[in-house]
Amino acid sequence: MTLxxxxxxxxxxxxxxxxxxxxxxxxxxxxxxxxxxxxxKPIAQFTSHNVQWRIGWIPLGGYVKMKGENPxxxxxxxxxxxxxxxxxxxxxxxxxxxxxxxxxxxxLFIWSFMMPVYIEDQLPVVYKAEGKWAQVFAPGDxxxxxxxxxxxxxxxxxxxxxxxPENTVLxxxxxxxxxxxxxxxxVDSLAKSxxxxxxxxxxxxxxxxxxxxxxxxxxxxxxxxxSLPVSNWYEMREIxxxxxxxxxxxxxxxxxxxxxxxxxLESSINTGGNKAIGIIQxxxxxxxxxxxxxxxxQLGTVNTVNFIVLNYQALGKLVxxxxxxxxxxxxxxxxxxxxxxxxxxxxxxxxxxxxxxxLMLAIMNLLPIPVLDGGLILFAIIEGIIRxxxxxxxxxxxQTIGFFILIFLMVLAFYSxxxxxxxxxxxx
Numbered sequence: 001m002t003l004x005x006x007x008x009x010x011x012x013x014x015x016x017x018x019x020x021x022x023x024x025x026x027x028x029x030x031x032x033x034x035x036x037x038x039x040x041k042p043i044a045q046f047t048s049h050n051v052q053w054r055i056g057w058i059p060l061g062g063y064v065k066m067k068g069e070n071p072x073x074x075x076x077x078x079x080x081x082x083x084x085x086x087x088x089x090x091x092x093x094x095x096x097x098x099x100x101x102x103x104x105x106x107x108l109f110i111w112s113f114m115m116p117v118y119i120e121d122q123l124p125v126v127y128k129a130e131g132k133w134a135q136v137f138a139p140g141d142x143x144x145x146x147x148x149x150x151x152x153x154x155x156x157x158x159x160x161x162x163x164x165p166e167n168t169v170l171x172x173x174x175x176x177x178x179x180x181x182x183x184x185x186x187v188d189s190l191a192k193s194x195x196x197x198x199x200x201x202x203x204x205x206x207x208x209x210x211x212x213x214x215x216x217x218x219x220x221x222x223x224x225x226x227s228l229p230v231s232n233w234y235e236m237r238e239i240x241x242x243x244x245x246x247x248x249x250x251x252x253x254x255x256x257x258x259x260x261x262x263x264x265l266e267s268s269i270n271t272g273g274n275k276a277i278g279i280i281q282x283x284x285x286x287x288x289x290x291x292x293x294x295x296x297x298q299l300g301t302v303n304t305v306n307f308i309v310l311n312y313q314a315l316g317k318l319v320x321x322x323x324x325x326x327x328x329x330x331x332x333x334x335x336x337x338x339x340x341x342x343x344x345x346x347x348x349x350x351x352x353x354x355x356x357x358x359l360m361l362a363i364m365n366l367l368p369i370p371v372l373d374g375g376l377i378l379f380a381i382i383e384g385i386i387r388x389x390x391x392x393x394x395x396x397x398x399q400t401i402g403f404f405i406l407i408f409l410m411v412l413a414f415y416s417x418x419x420x421x422x423x424x425x426x427x428x
Contacts, residue, residue: 007059009354011037013101013361014062020100021064021373024093031067031080038062066093087384094376098362102304105362108355110300113291115348120203120283121153122196127232130193136180137194142172153285154196161187198233201282209278210263216279217254224251233281240265241274248277268321307356311363370395370402 014037022035036042038056045054056062068081082090124143129136143151146160146169161167162184169180182190200222205211222236223229226249230236240248247264265275291299342353365373375398379390 005350006354010357011059013104013354013358014038014059016100016104016358017097017361017365018062018064020096020098021066021093024096025064025066025082028085028089028093029080030082030085030093031078032064033067034063034065036062036065083389087380090380090383091377094373094380095366097373098365101358101362101365102308105307105355105359106300106304108351108358109303110296112348112351112355113296113299114293115351116346117289117291117348118346119153119155119285119287119289120345121155121285121287122198122281122283123285124151124154124157125197127195127197127234129195131189133190133193137171138173140173144170144172144177146170152287153283156287156289158187158191161190195234198281200230200233200236202279203282204280206278206280209276210266211278214261214263216252216261219254219282221253222250223253223258225249227251240277243275250277303352304355304359307359308363311360315363315367369405370399371406372402375399375402 018035018037022032025032032051034052034054036054036056038054038059039061040056040058042054043057045052047053066082067078068083078084082093085093126137126139126141126143128134128139143154143157145151146157146167147164148168149160151157151160157169161169161182165184167182167184169182171178171180202211202216202218202220202222204218205216225236225239226243228239230239243265245265247262250261250263252259252261263277265277267273267275342349366377368374368378370379379395383389
């Protein structure tokens, strides 16, 4: 069911994207010849209002064929041709597709927060405190309530501190209760200096990482690294990050049985340049949270903006370290795997994942690569600067180069998926 929803959602994202182009082009009188979801030979098509509507058999994108769009037909004498429109209209038509995906993302994000959100959290128990907070909290402190509201998880504790300018926190220390006053302005400092207790159980395994290839599983407990016993997540992470070797020996406990596995260490832009094996903390606290409509709108908007900023920052880092490209791209296999992971956390989480994919579609299409929307926008801006269209021959050459870049990225995504699954199969 999750896989079917993913396929339908991806089709919706493509349709919304192309609909953005279609509506904006129509608004400025550009002639539309074809509206296609998918590439290749059509498996279904019909003509209505002089537009050929079609569904291609390769469901990896879509397009709106506009009159006068291609360089070799830009000399046509037709006021409805895209080539006859002002440069700024061309730029806006190019941007309208990604913009439609951004709007779709915002809607999906808001919708996901309006549904019951299933939270996974750490226990509200202090492992250690640093800086000035070491004088306030002690290892083993259990956070009971904030302003009289019972606290279920550590993230909920931090979030409740933001609800009031001044907060009264009730702690339990060695069986004795005591109160602490914390202002909302101190939450950032507290979040950086206070660590909740986290054991060495694996919560999730990140696809296409050493842990994934070695078939580590959610619920596995790492009891030693290179024969050194580890009792919490922070000890374990410290050993991995600071390891002078290119691999580590893990002693793993699964269903009461212990076994060893050697995992290579890898670093990439996804790990901030730190050595890692590709696992996420197990979070034992599970609860449901509901947001009010205004809160959902705020959270949806903030997450949309943050997602855009973080992804462009990641693209910037990828330009600086192109060798990490294979670790950072994923194709249908990775999308399907991630959709199932999110689907297990509830429909709201799946909606959030779909919104993220829609936003990635917008971000990638805005790259200044000819044949993508960013290429059309780039040509339009250049036309606005030099006061004439970019020469047809130059456009044709750059579009050919752009086409091969796009094919290369698609092949790389498929190769990355297949290579990851083959390596996982070999290590079965």
